[in-house]
Amino acid sequence: MTDPDLLTVFTRILRDLLGDDSIVLAMSTRRNDVDGWDSLMYVTFIVAIELELKIKYRVADVESFETVGDIVTEARTLLG
């Protein structure tokens, strides 16, 4: 999967979780940029990605992601 493909999947997942179809994620998006995307929803979002893509992030990485781009890049690495 390419980065734009992953971004599309991520956007769909977050829209479903937050019930907000206006969300558009970019590589530079941070949690603070999206209304309602708090630390609790962040963990739910990460696990939803894991289930969708059948990957598993490392705990240490989950804590250190700062942008959506970081999550996308690591997903691409894990997907091989």
Add this chain to the structure above:
Amino acid sequence: MLFNSHEFIFVFLPVTLAGFFVLGLSSRNLALGWIVVASLAFYAWWRPINVLIIAPSILVNFVLARWLLRLTADKGRAGLARLVLLLGIAFNIVFLGYFKYANFLATAANDLVGTNFVLTQVVLPLGISFITFQKIAFLIDVHGRRVSSFTLRDYGLFVLFFPQLIAGPIVHYREMMPQFQQARCRWDSENIAVGLSLFVFGLFKKVVLADGISEHVTPIYEMATAGSEITLFPAWIAAIGFTLQIYFDFSGYSDMALGLARFFGVRLPANFDSPLKATNIIDFWLRWHMTLTRFLTAYLYNPLVLWLTRRRMARKLPGLGGRTPSAAAFFGLLVGPTMLTMSVSGLWHGAGYLFILWGLLHGVYLSVNHAWRLFGPRNWSNRETYDKFMRPTGFVLTFLSVAVAMVLFRSTNVGAAKELLQGMVGLNGISLPQQIHAQLGPLQGLLQSFVTASTVMSAQEFVLAMAWLGVLLLIALLLPNTLQLTARYEPALGVLSKPAAPLSLLRALDWTPTAPWAVALSALAIAAVMRLGGKSEFLYWQF
């Protein structure tokens, strides 16, 4: 030796700094090695046997970490690496458990099953809880490939650096070692000026403010321990007084630690940021003992929540957050991990039932705060009016919650805590010092049915205690804190100045190396030095 002792300030510190600067002229390695030697001497000062206890544990951790470093470089040995990590964590927990909790576990077993185990009193090495957490964090960071290389000297320096050895902040290798590796190891006027100012601020907070209020708080707790009934006013003086005592004690220690590290050109992470100004309990924990919160969040709470969320969502159950959170997810993914983390925090502070209760109570506070955020009124008509009403309400609730919990933290037994809490809600009656009661005039008749005259506190003691509370509350709540005052010079890692409003107190008091500040700090230093000499340990040094 204590930071607030003559031998530390006038002998140990000057000799250590002189050695560091002189050795730094020829070699950074020698200067850094000197810090390790000085830190060992500092640690050995109370009881040399402390070094014999802690040194082997440092060596074991070093060997395990080196092994882990080799294993993590080889992808095929991930399983063994994980095993070594678990072994290292287990070793540290058992080490801490033996020295800190053996006596408590024996007592708890006796209480539970009526046995009569007696353990010889195990000597608690100073700062063991801080040192152990730091060593665990290091092993996890090596396993997580956030540390790529280290020597025994580097590791020793990281664990033993005396400014933060006994009571934190709990630091990460990756934030400390680059600083040591780039340290100039030379006299630097700015570092000395900033370091000295932070140290004086801290010393004043500790020996003048914290020790000052403790003289009014300790007798009330001693009376409660002895089983005396504590009435409404003394109970509140004790509860709020101790909250302010530990606030200035820990804040003072944290400032001194920042200042001492800065003498060596090193910035420690911030550990204390005006927690009593917090307007909710989540905010309080982001400001009080910040590096402990960071440790527990990163290494216990987050992994636990992630693990539970994975299990839950794999069963097609919803996770937590968003606009329609379920109560089951809230309890399973938030309340449970929060209560567990806070009870560990309580137990970390001390081996006793009251510390665990203190942690659990904070767990309840945090859960209520999260519940309010998730389920509380979201659609307040106007954000401005919401803030106008909720911020002061939140501040008062937070302050009172913290003060009530501190009664559990400070009380030496359950009976004392019960007396004080009963007193705070008026169950032990209301009394005023006899001399004040006699001055009530016409009110005396009106109040006589529920306000009695007491000889427990004199009028002078009562008024003085109230005055102390008033002054300390004003300082804690209205003045800018040390980090804000010195922000222009990055007093702690990543703490930088933000633009202050033109007519603000912060702008007026902004610290710079000027004559007025030199005079003010000299006055604080003189006031502090005149009170040196008492054996007044920092409250957090017992952990």
